[in-house]
Amino acid sequence: MGFLSTVFTSFGLVFLSHAVYSAYEHSLLLSSASSPASSASSSAIDLPIDVILELLISTLVTCAGIVLGSPQLRPIQWSVWAGKVEREGRKPGAWEEGVGNPFRSLDERLGFLDIRAQRKQFADWVRNGQGAQSKG
The missing domain is CATH 1.10.287 (Helix Hairpins)
Structure with missing residues (x-):
């Protein structure tokens, strides 16, 4: 167009x-x-x-x-926009085009815990049965 x-x-x-x-x-x-x-x-x-x-x-x-x-409009509601950003992730050069997660640098700060990754590791640990074996 x-x-x-x-x-x-x-x-x-x-x-x-x-x-x-x-x-x-x-x-x-x-x-x-x-x-x-x-x-x-x-x-x-x-x-x-x-x-x-x-x-x-x-x-x-x-x-x-x-x-x-004009470019495609973004959703007005914060929850819709945040869900879309979470699903798509950040593509290379996406923030320069005005799309993507502007708070990505806050999520990836060094020296801070990645809670989502730890939750996933814990869920995998429980699913594999290691949590049941340690109880005895």
């Missing part, structure tokens, strides 16, 4: 700049044709319908291009 979003955004911006230029030229044309006394009393300038339509359509096309090019 990268190419399509770039095309939409580019065409939208070109037509938006043309519409703004047309509105500016139209306002200059009306102000130079009228006398200074009448232009002071009339502050509103009526734009032609084609300029207004070009402004609206180019704005919509530009917005569509920006939305098509």
Whole structure:
């Protein structure tokens, strides 16, 4: 979708700049044709319908291009996001792209106990029957 979003955004911006230029030229044309006394009393300038339509359509096309090019949204709820991060883990270069676990460095601090690994070791130890043998 990268190419399509770039095309939409580019065409939208070109037509938006043309519409703004047309509105500016139209306002200059009306102000130079009228006398200074009448232009002071009339502050509103009526734009032609084609300029207004070009402004609206180019704005919509530009917005569509920006939305098509945006990355996938992340979940809003903390528990959903944390579960997704836990399942996927951290991929190489993932944090630079704005995804991944930002608290991974806290989980992997040296000198601190890894509780999850110890729980897994204990569960494996109990499953293998070593816990039942030591009781006697």
